[in-house]
Amino acid sequence: MAAVTHEQMNAANRAGTGVVNAAKEMAGKVGDEVKGAASSVTQAASDAASYMGKRAEGAVSAIGDTIKSGENYLEEKGFEGVVTDLTGLVRRNPIPSVLIAMGMGFLVARAIRG
Numbered sequence: 001m002a003a004v005t006h007e008q009m010n011a012a013n014r015a016g017t018g019v020v021n022a023a024k025e026m027a028g029k030v031g032d033e034v035k036g037a038a039s040s041v042t043q044a045a046s047d048a049a050s051y052m053g054k055r056a057e058g059a060v061s062a063i064g065d066t067i068k069s070g071e072n073y074l075e076e077k078g079f080e081g082v083v084t085d086l087t088g089l090v091r092r093n094p095i096p097s098v099l100i101a102m103g104m105g106f107l108v109a110r111a112i113r114g
Contacts, residue, residue: 074082090097 077085
């Protein structure tokens with residue numbers, strides 16, 4: 001078995017150090033990529049939450065406007081005016097009116113039966 005020279009030991013040491021440094025550098029790059037990806041996902045989630053919040057706010061506002069409109073309609077027409085308008089609607093659209101009435105009857109019956 002041949003003896004290892006000082007020069008061979010230094011070369012092996014330099015090679016080992018190079019491998020360790022390359023591994024550290026690669027680990028640093030992977031860490032940076034993971035941090036970047038996590039940041040992107042966090043930003044996307046934040047954007048999605050903001051978008052959904054705005055959509056929900058718009059929906060609530062639309063519902064409020066519809067309720068207010070119905071309230072104004074009822075104040076202007078009164079109960080008899082609403083009945084008159086509904087009667088006219090049923091006369092202009094008899095088949096859809098009957099189908100809607102049947103559907104509502106079915107739902108009420110199911111609710112009563114439990």
